Amino acid sequence: MSQPKPTPSSSPNRVSLLRTFPRFSVSQRWEHVILLACIAILLLTGLPQKYSSSVWSQTIISTPERLATIQLIHHISALVLTGLVLYHLGKACYLIARRKLPGDMLLTLQDIKDAWNMLLYLIYIKKQKPAFGKYNFEQKVTYWFLFFSIGIMIISGYVLWFPETITRILPGGIIPAAIMAHSTEAIATTIFIVIWHFYHVHIERLNLSIFSGWLNDEDMRTHHSLEYNQLVRKSRTNKDSGDIKS
Amino acid sequence: MSKLTPVNKLPGVFLVVGFLILASLLWFTPTHANEPAQQTEEYCLSCHSNPDLATTLPSGETLSLYISPEQLKDSVHSPNGIECEACHTNITTYPHPSIEYQNVRELSRSYYAACQKCHPDNYSKTLDSMHAQVAEAGNLDAPICTDCHGSHYVHPPDQSRTLIPSTCGNCHTEEFSVYQSSVHGNALEQDSNPDVPVCTTCHGVHNIQDPRTQQFRVDEPDLCASCHANQEMMSKYGLSADVYSLYSLSWHGVDVSVYDARWPTIQHNSAICTDCHGIHDILKPDDPNSSVNPNNLLVTCQKCHPGVGPNWTGAWTGHYEVSLERTPFLYYVDWFYSIFTPMILWICGIYVALQLIRLIVDRARRSLR
Numbered sequence: 001m002s003q004p005k006p007t008p009s010s011s012p013n014r015v016s017l018l019r020t021f022p023r024f025s026v027s028q029r030w031e032h033v034i035l036l037a038c039i040a041i042l043l044l045t046g047l048p049q050k051y052s053s054s055v056w057s058q059t060i061i062s063t064p065e066r067l068a069t070i071q072l073i074h075h076i077s078a079l080v081l082t083g084l085v086l087y088h089l090g091k092a093c094y095l096i097a098r099r100k101l102p103g104d105m106l107l108t109l110q111d112i113k114d115a116w117n118m119l120l121y122l123i124y125i126k127k128q129k130p131a132f133g134k135y136n137f138e139q140k141v142t143y144w145f146l147f148f149s150i151g152i153m154i155i156s157g158y159v160l161w162f163p164e165t166i167t168r169i170l171p172g173g174i175i176p177a178a179i180m181a182h183s184t185e186a187i188a189t190t191i192f193i194v195i196w197h198f199y200h201v202h203i204e205r206l207n208l209s210i211f212s213g214w215l216n217d218e219d220m221r222t223h224h225s226l227e228y229n230q231l232v233r234k235s236r237t238n239k240d241s242g243d244i245k246s
Numbered sequence: 247m248s249k250l251t252p253v254n255k256l257p258g259v260f261l262v263v264g265f266l267i268l269a270s271l272l273w274f275t276p277t278h279a280n281e282p283a284q285q286t287e288e289y290c291l292s293c294h295s296n297p298d299l300a301t302t303l304p305s306g307e308t309l310s311l312y313i314s315p316e317q318l319k320d321s322v323h324s325p326n327g328i329e330c331e332a333c334h335t336n337i338t339t340y341p342h343p344s345i346e347y348q349n350v351r352e353l354s355r356s357y358y359a360a361c362q363k364c365h366p367d368n369y370s371k372t373l374d375s376m377h378a379q380v381a382e383a384g385n386l387d388a389p390i391c392t393d394c395h396g397s398h399y400v401h402p403p404d405q406s407r408t409l410i411p412s413t414c415g416n417c418h419t420e421e422f423s424v425y426q427s428s429v430h431g432n433a434l435e436q437d438s439n440p441d442v443p444v445c446t447t448c449h450g451v452h453n454i455q456d457p458r459t460q461q462f463r464v465d466e467p468d469l470c471a472s473c474h475a476n477q478e479m480m481s482k483y484g485l486s487a488d489v490y491s492l493y494s495l496s497w498h499g500v501d502v503s504v505y506d507a508r509w510p511t512i513q514h515n516s517a518i519c520t521d522c523h524g525i526h527d528i529l530k531p532d533d534p535n536s537s538v539n540p541n542n543l544l545v546t547c548q549k550c551h552p553g554v555g556p557n558w559t560g561a562w563t564g565h566y567e568v569s570l571e572r573t574p575f576l577y578y579v580d581w582f583y584s585i586f587t588p589m590i591l592w593i594c595g596i597y598v599a600l601q602l603i604r605l606i607v608d609r610a611r612r613s614l615r
Contacts, residue, residue, distance in 0.1 A: 052504050064505075064512055122600040163561065164554045172560025177575035179497065184583040188590045195594040204605060 020214040038081040045074040111137040156182035287329040305349035333360040358390040371452035410444040424526040464506040496564035
């Protein structure tokens with residue numbers, strides 16, 4: 001932490017080689033952009049409906065026609081989000097079937113240990129942060145929280161959209177439960193994204209790798225040292241590795 | 247001389263009496279000028295107490311001119327000194343001026359304007375009413391003051407309250423007979439219950455509005471709530487006073503409150519009390535004929551949700567607290583989120599706060615170094 005950064009400005013006469021490490025595929029980056037847009041639109045069109053008695057909601061929903069438009073937009077983005085989830089799950093199933101699913105995102109015992117060590121580091125008991133692989137436990141928590149949250153939102157959302165069909169098969173008590181789940185889960189998800197996710201990608205450091213697809217050398221060494229060491233070791237043994245671009 | 251004295255005194259007596267009469271006129275006339283002399287009743291009744299007194303109008307209708315002295319004594323006006331002439335202002339002499347009215351209705355419609363003299367507020371209220379609109383549109387049967395209050399035998403309107411529905415029922419016969427068999431009408435007739443609503447409780451008194459408007463519709467839950475949210479009144483009958491507040495939280499109730507607050511005149515069909523419970527025909531929910539009896543509930547729901555299956559009624563939570571017995575799904579979801587949402591807030595908040603503190607402290611140390 002105390003080492004000076006090897007930035008071009010600190011040694012203006014040296015030409016430095018900025019190494020970048022690939023992190024997300026084009027498909028994953030597009031998935032995130034669509035997910036971001038969907039969640040933003042769903043929240044913007046959903047929250048005014050939930051807080052219908054507040055003044056700001058009444059400004060947005062000023063006429064019944066607007067309410068109908070807002071609901072239409074909500075439904076369309078819900079369909080897009082459903083498509084995205086199906087694509088994501090389909091791809092995962094395909095990769096599992098071909099034994100090619102990278103297990104980086106799966107939660108392991110190591111993550112609990114990491115979380116504990118991180119907590120000890122944060123309260124000044126440990127001097128060093130735990131070393132992380134490709135995805136640290138914070139990022140895994142983000143992924144899995146949103147995974148289940150979106151699952152609940154989609155299921156409860158369709159129950160609310162087609163209550164008359166749903167109750168042909170399932171008991172009626174599902175409907176009020178879905179209303180409550182949809183409405184409350186949305187708030188829990190908003191809290192999570194705003195506090196947890198925004199802190200980690202905007203305030204702790206500006207991490208735009210999900211848009212650009214790569215991380216630089218510095219960030220890799222600081223935040224993903226295990227993965228970095230692994231990649232560097234691999235590149236040493238195999239100079240032709242295409243993993244590292246210059 | 248002594249015989250001449252009275253003769254001589256006579257002009258003097260006339261003078262004194264004449265002066266006294268003049269003086270009394272000057273003294274008393276101004277103070278009583280606004281009150282018509284109400285000495286007519288006895289005089290009028292000398293003829294009109296004859297039960298056979300009648301006349302035939304140009305329309306061929308027979309107009310009875312009989313006034314029952316006993317009933318007149320019982321009315322609110324006569325004992326208070328408001329007698330015949332107060333309303334029959336055009337009849338001041340006998341023989342009376344000839345009757346110009348073609349029929350009985352025309353006569354009533356012209357005489358009731360006299361009510362305005364003493365009751366201007368209630369009279370002008372009726373001008374805003376549904377009844378006045380109907381009259382303006384040409385229906386001369388639309389009720390006027392005397393149709394409900396009576397003309398000669400007017401009694402205080404709340405005596406007795408039981409009579410109000412039957413008064414309205416003179417014209418609204420179908421609504422009246424339906425009301426009579428409802429839980430409200432039955433309690434009124436059988437027990438003279440003072441709490442149950444009569445027609446005027448919901449429809450208003452003089453400025454009765456069209457109950458078929460959207461505005462009336464969205465205001466209707468509040469109308470029912472004026473009794474059904476009254477804890478004291480409901481506890482007398484073992485009814486829940488929370489039905490309205492719980493309804494307001496339900497899907498229908500939220501929808502209606504949005505429309506009530508913002509678009510009260512825009513057509514919308516989210517269910518209000520009367521859509522399920524009925525209007526004049528409200529029955530106890532455990533009555534087998536009640537539209538909200540568990541056996542009839544599905545059919546009632548299907549009025550707005552055609553083709554829904556038998557499970558559908560289980561979705562209704564509008565009058566019940568969340569409970570494990572009635573709505574287990576809702577109970578568990580409620581329980582889960584009452585823990586989950588604050589937990590997420592606290593975990594995220596505390597973890598990020600710790601990280602932020604460590605980040606700021608580390609940066610501060612680095613910059614100080």
